[in-house]
Amino acid sequence: MSSSEKPRGGTRSPTLTRARLLESGQALFAEKGLHKITTHDIAAHAGVAAGTFYNHFPDKSALFREITNEALSELTRRLDEASPSGAARRDTVRPQAEALISFAEDHREWIRILFSRESGAAAVEADVLLELANRIAETRRQSIATGEMPAEIDADVLAQALVGMWTRVVTWWAEDPNRLPRDRVIGTLTRIQLQGSHPRPEGA
Amino acid sequence: MSSSEKPRGGTRSPTLTRARLLESGQALFAEKGLHKITTHDIAAHAGVAAGTFYNHFPDKSALFREITNEALSELTRRLDEASPSGAARRDTVRPQAEALISFAEDHREWIRILFSRESGAAAVEADVLLELANRIAETRRQSIATGEMPAEIDADVLAQALVGMWTRVVTWWAEDPNRLPRDRVIGTLTRIQLQGSHPRPEGA
Amino acid sequence: MSSSEKPRGGTRSPTLTRARLLESGQALFAEKGLHKITTHDIAAHAGVAAGTFYNHFPDKSALFREITNEALSELTRRLDEASPSGAARRDTVRPQAEALISFAEDHREWIRILFSRESGAAAVEADVLLELANRIAETRRQSIATGEMPAEIDADVLAQALVGMWTRVVTWWAEDPNRLPRDRVIGTLTRIQLQGSHPRPEGA
Amino acid sequence: MSSSEKPRGGTRSPTLTRARLLESGQALFAEKGLHKITTHDIAAHAGVAAGTFYNHFPDKSALFREITNEALSELTRRLDEASPSGAARRDTVRPQAEALISFAEDHREWIRILFSRESGAAAVEADVLLELANRIAETRRQSIATGEMPAEIDADVLAQALVGMWTRVVTWWAEDPNRLPRDRVIGTLTRIQLQGSHPRPEGA
DNA sequence: GATGAATGAGTATTCATTCAT
DNA sequence: AATGAATGAATACTCATTCAT
Numbered sequence: 001m002s003s004s005e006k007p008r009g010g011t012r013s014p015t016l017t018r019a020r021l022l023e024s025g026q027a028l029f030a031e032k033g034l035h036k037i038t039t040h041d042i043a044a045h046a047g048v049a050a051g052t053f054y055n056h057f058p059d060k061s062a063l064f065r066e067i068t069n070e071a072l073s074e075l076t077r078r079l080d081e082a083s084p085s086g087a088a089r090r091d092t093v094r095p096q097a098e099a100l101i102s103f104a105e106d107h108r109e110w111i112r113i114l115f116s117r118e119s120g121a122a123a124v125e126a127d128v129l130l131e132l133a134n135r136i137a138e139t140r141r142q143s144i145a146t147g148e149m150p151a152e153i154d155a156d157v158l159a160q161a162l163v164g165m166w167t168r169v170v171t172w173w174a175e176d177p178n179r180l181p182r183d184r185v186i187g188t189l190t191r192i193q194l195q196g197s198h199p200r201p202e203g204a
Numbered sequence: 205m206s207s208s209e210k211p212r213g214g215t216r217s218p219t220l221t222r223a224r225l226l227e228s229g230q231a232l233f234a235e236k237g238l239h240k241i242t243t244h245d246i247a248a249h250a251g252v253a254a255g256t257f258y259n260h261f262p263d264k265s266a267l268f269r270e271i272t273n274e275a276l277s278e279l280t281r282r283l284d285e286a287s288p289s290g291a292a293r294r295d296t297v298r299p300q301a302e303a304l305i306s307f308a309e310d311h312r313e314w315i316r317i318l319f320s321r322e323s324g325a326a327a328v329e330a331d332v333l334l335e336l337a338n339r340i341a342e343t344r345r346q347s348i349a350t351g352e353m354p355a356e357i358d359a360d361v362l363a364q365a366l367v368g369m370w371t372r373v374v375t376w377w378a379e380d381p382n383r384l385p386r387d388r389v390i391g392t393l394t395r396i397q398l399q400g401s402h403p404r405p406e407g408a
Numbered sequence: 409m410s411s412s413e414k415p416r417g418g419t420r421s422p423t424l425t426r427a428r429l430l431e432s433g434q435a436l437f438a439e440k441g442l443h444k445i446t447t448h449d450i451a452a453h454a455g456v457a458a459g460t461f462y463n464h465f466p467d468k469s470a471l472f473r474e475i476t477n478e479a480l481s482e483l484t485r486r487l488d489e490a491s492p493s494g495a496a497r498r499d500t501v502r503p504q505a506e507a508l509i510s511f512a513e514d515h516r517e518w519i520r521i522l523f524s525r526e527s528g529a530a531a532v533e534a535d536v537l538l539e540l541a542n543r544i545a546e547t548r549r550q551s552i553a554t555g556e557m558p559a560e561i562d563a564d565v566l567a568q569a570l571v572g573m574w575t576r577v578v579t580w581w582a583e584d585p586n587r588l589p590r591d592r593v594i595g596t597l598t599r600i601q602l603q604g605s606h607p608r609p610e611g612a
Numbered sequence: 613m614s615s616s617e618k619p620r621g622g623t624r625s626p627t628l629t630r631a632r633l634l635e636s637g638q639a640l641f642a643e644k645g646l647h648k649i650t651t652h653d654i655a656a657h658a659g660v661a662a663g664t665f666y667n668h669f670p671d672k673s674a675l676f677r678e679i680t681n682e683a684l685s686e687l688t689r690r691l692d693e694a695s696p697s698g699a700a701r702r703d704t705v706r707p708q709a710e711a712l713i714s715f716a717e718d719h720r721e722w723i724r725i726l727f728s729r730e731s732g733a734a735a736v737e738a739d740v741l742l743e744l745a746n747r748i749a750e751t752r753r754q755s756i757a758t759g760e761m762p763a764e765i766d767a768d769v770l771a772q773a774l775v776g777m778w779t780r781v782v783t784w785w786a787e788d789p790n791r792l793p794r795d796r797v798i799g800t801l802t803r804i805q806l807q808g809s810h811p812r813p814e815g816a
Numbered sequence: 817g818a819t820g821a822a823t824g825a826g827t828a829t830t831c832a833t834t835c836a837t
Numbered sequence: 838a839a840t841g842a843a844t845g846a847a848t849a850c851t852c853a854t855t856c857a858t
Contacts, residue, residue: 090253122321157389192362254844254846376845569800573780575776668821672850
């Protein structure tokens with residue numbers, strides 16, 4: 001077979017094709033979101049025919065889910081690594097902020113896919129993020145229980161707040177990392193939180 | 205012709221029809237987002253024919269924009285009211301949190317439309333939110349300048365963080381206000397912030 | 409009733425309204441043709457409500473037909489006048505060309521409506537034009553019969569040819585009468601025809 | 613699944629499908645004109661699904677343009693062939709009339725599409741026809757310059773006149789070629805023109 | 817596995833026409 | 838007669854998905 005032939009049949013490695021589709025989906029979803037990208041776009045970007053897409057993924061959302069799952073488990077992995085279960089509570093925040101920012105540095109596309117609005121990932125990320133939130137909240141809940149943190153604080157609200165804060169900041173920063181040195185982001189993120197102080201009521 | 209025919213001609217008040225379309229759009233967009241709702245859905249929900257939609261709005265996005273504009277200006281109005289420019293800085297946070305939560309109580313649909321992911325409002329809300337963020341940030345910037353707040357804090361990051369935090373919390377809470385009494389949300393939101401304490405470096 | 413009120417009910421003379429609709433139709437059809445103009449356009453241009461249109465005309469094509477009929481009968485009238493049945497044949501062409509050109513000068517809009525392509529008048533004008541063609545042809549037919557005109561000439565073809573020629577020229581000229589003084593158009597039109605000479609075969 | 617299902621997947625030759633769409637468009641446009649024919653009509657006539665149309669043409673007007681372009685270039689080709697640039701002027705008319713009539717015989721549908729009113733081709737044909745007109749006019753202009761043709765003749769008017777005449781005659785004839793033998797049409801067309809005679813002024 | 821033409825349900829939008837007021 | 842909101846059929850175009858080759 002001459003190598004200049006149009007590839008037909010099982011030419012290239014299927015694994016490679018699959019990988020290419022994944023990459024293409026990643027790049028394109030990051031750029032425009034799930035709904036503005038067609039399966040044809042992805043196939044074209046991957047250099048394969050439209051039908052080939054369906055040899056590797058049952059449908060468009062399956063590819064999307066695979067991407068987000070991979071992204072989320074990598075993120076989870078890094079966050080886990082950053083706060084081993086045995087670690088002292090106080091040490092937990094900075095390493096996690098660092099993990100998140102490093103993740104953003106290494107995978108800007110994933111950040112866009114996971115966290116930017118209209119990306120299509122709303123449902124997909126919810127669970128993982130909630131889990132993250134809850135994990136964070138759990139630490140706080142204990143602080144609250146021990147009186148280290150004021151009782152006015154609700155752990156669920158706190159969890160949502162932290163997730164919202166972190167995802168927004170990291171998305172904003174990943175759009176253009178030149179905005180700010182990473183350490184400054186981490187430094188700020190680390191300090192925005194309850195420090196155990198019992199603030200006087202505002203009006204006082 | 206029997207009198208049971210569908211109404212033709214200018215039967216009902218146009219203002220009413222317009223209002224109905226607006227309401228229907230609000231309800232449906234809140235439920236499923238801009239992209240999953242068709243103009244036919246809206247017309248049907250409003251009890252009018254498909255074409256009637258276009259007697260009142262040039263296109264789907266115009267209706268959406270009208271809804272979001274109204275929502276945003278109401279939100280802006282409340283936030284402005286909550287923090288008169290002359291107010292002392294410290295007094296600013298709680299009233300704004302209260303304003304936001306009250307807004308959410310009164311307009312759960314608007315919250316979903318403005319802040320939930322995949323709503324279609326990404327671009328629309330950006331400006332207003334950023335403005336809000338910057339307003340908040342400005343207060344902090346001054347605190348930082350006066351040394352009241354540690355210099356490690358970056359005002360831009362802080363602004364993003366606060367916006368992310370607030371929008372996420374309010375969206376989460378508005379999904380089901382029974383989750384928690386509003387005061388608890390406000391209380392927590394009010395305390396999540398730097399209190400001027402200079403925390404010891406994490407490792408210390 | 410104050411005169412500044414929005415006219416409602418039988419305010420203005422219905423005859424006037426009808427006339428205005430006719431004028432508006434004329435102006436708009438001339439500009440863009442039947443298919444690109446909506447009944448709303450016409451009503452708006454006439455300064456009346458959309459429904460009013462249907463108080464005066466059963467439908468859009470009725471208005472169009474009325475305009476074309478009026479235009480065509482005026483044209484017919486002028487052409488008839490220009491060539492009274494008793495006139496000598498030779499004298500017939502120039503007066504008719506003059507009549508046509510004058511008609512074009514007085515009614516540029518009608519020219520566009522009747523003769524320009526895509527105006528919507530295709531079917532409408534056919535008959536009248538054909539009649540015109542046939543009347544012209546008849547004159548020629550006699551010339552042919554008497555040997556004044558060569559037998560190779562077919563009267564039907566000639567009729568079509570003259571109609572095609574005249575309508576195209578007049579349409580072209582009416583687009584911008586400054587292109588040429590009317591006499592030059594008439595002069596040329598008058599001379600483009602068989603003059604009774606028996607041309608030598610082409611190759612000779 | 614029964615084998616009587618509609619064909620799915622790349623069953624038939626795409627070239628064939630494209631050709632069929634082209635033919636269908638041709639037939640239908642010739643019959644009713646661009647605006648009265650829908651893409652669904654064309655697809656149905658071609659025996660394919662509605663969406664298939666768009667696999668082959670970006671939109672309806674692209675198909676139309678393709679048809680008219682092909683028609684016009686074939687016509688141009690034939691006219692060019694009929695009057696090689698070196699030919700003596702006088703020899704030019706009959707061959708061109710012959711070319712036009714032959715073209716009409718071979719492509720009645722194209723004639724309708726190109727020249728009949730309301731076909732939708734107004735803009736498309738303009739250039740080519742004008743070019744044709746000007747080419748014809750140029751010959752005359754020279755005749756006028758040399759005094760071979762009377763100075764009262766305006767070359768631009770003449771060009772418009774010839775184009776109007778020819779297109780109308782050929783359209784009329786192509787509707788039903790049985791009306792007349794082609795030679796009679798050609799013969800007449802050939803003789804309708806200025807023969808160089810200086811006619812006495814009509815009134816004389 | 818790969819191909820890519822074909823499929824057809826889905827959707828925004830237009831506009832001639834109606835008729836209660 | 839005049840109004841103008843309402844109607845709804847019509848239509849161009851998109852795109853996820855299928856399947857014969």
